[in-house]
Amino acid sequence: MSAAFLVFNRMVGTGIFATPSGILQLSGSVGLALFLWVAGMIIAAAGMAVYLEFGTGIPKNGGEKNYLEYVFKKPRFLATGLYTGYVLLLGKIVSTNRFSIDF
């Protein structure tokens, strides 16, 4: 139960306070806006399953960087390089399994 709460707390952002107005504006109607909230959830659920398979199969720090490195091995280190640019410039929604050892 507390595990579910942890995942839960991680996933809730401020989007739910800030974006519903924009979504209504873009979709034009209350019905489509609500429908898109469901559609987005289904995509997120599929994504969660994919990431869970990788996450349990490759239990390492760094998330998708490792998954891409594991599958796309050639050209050498290309996945690492592409991913580094992305992380540095945009930031990554990230895990901190090991980081808190520093405390």
Add this chain to the structure above:
Amino acid sequence: MYCCLVRLLVPTASRSISDLTTGWAGSNSVVFGEYILHAANVEVGRWNQRGVGLACITSAFLIHGFALKWGLRLQNFLGFVKLAILLIIVFSGFAALGGAIKVPNPHNFDNAFAGTTGSSYGVVTALYNVIWSYIGYSNANYALAETKNPVRTLKLAAPMALGGIAILYMLANIAYFAAVPKDEILSSGRILAASFFRNVMGPKAERALSVFVALSAFGNVLSVIFSQGRIVQELGREGILPFSRFWASNRPFNAPLAGLFEHWLVSVIIMLAPPPGDAYNFILNVISYPLAIVNAFVALGLIWLYTHREQYNWNPPFRATLPVAIFFFASNVYLVIAPFVPPSDGVSVYETLPYWLHCVVGWAIIAGGGVYWLVWAVILPKVGRYELVRETSYDEIDGWERSHFVKRPIGTSSGVETTF
């Protein structure tokens, strides 16, 4: 619940709890600025919003750089504030549905599909914003590093959390629609929650609760900058970045000051550079667009694993299954391509920027990574006559594998630490 509270408030009690990792420091700082100014009854303008946002992200940087323990306590406490606010919205939404509002019934659910857009640009952009609200789905597995039977717990906890959030989000949306007329929703923009509080509980509650929404945005800024600082540090430790030692350092306050500063700087630039009306949407889109590209490749990777089993020894304890992987791949391909279709009826997300800007910037960033790879892994080794080698070691504390890159001069077999 009590145990959760203790774990959240005492940073050392729990190793992996410390990040809420949702959203991104820049966009959350903007939300913080708007709600704080709204609570203070100040008209939101070009510079005060940026000023407050800048103060917000700078305080987060300073707290995490110089007083780590307090930063974590604060961040975890604000996570609770965020959940409390969400629950208040949901429950007062029930009251609103029952007629307990201070304005006439907005009748948003009668003829609910009136006005539906025909623009695929509008639909895909809206979909991005929705998916962004669920963004933590990709690292559910990290929440459980310390549980005894992680895989079994995960199989139960992850869908439960996602389902719970989906229900709360739907109820929150229904709450907004039950209490706020459509025109007012459209004009209130990001401070929709404030309009909701006013219509249900009156202007005093509106200002007080706006402060709490702002605080929960500040909590997210703290958690994002916390984890981002550490990811940069980790890249430094692996020897991927130039000046790796600088980034890897934990000085002077046992916190990755350099990594935190890097994220602070990028956030501030992205927050201040675009025109103010467009800043929030541009930030959100320019982050989420490349994420769709990455996700398409991650899904493709899994499909590749399923179809080339003989090449990989792939036996994870959890299976997404091929149809789910294909669905996730197709969704992300759609999310990558659709934003290029021009908006037909003028529903561009931006006031002044061109509608495709975030897509082009997104691809440019990925391409920038390609250039970096070319210099770091191809050209420099050729010029310096060395070979880039990844060495793997196991962490003494958690047993997790970690790797770092070393330069091995051609013709020898021993590695030399990368220092650049």
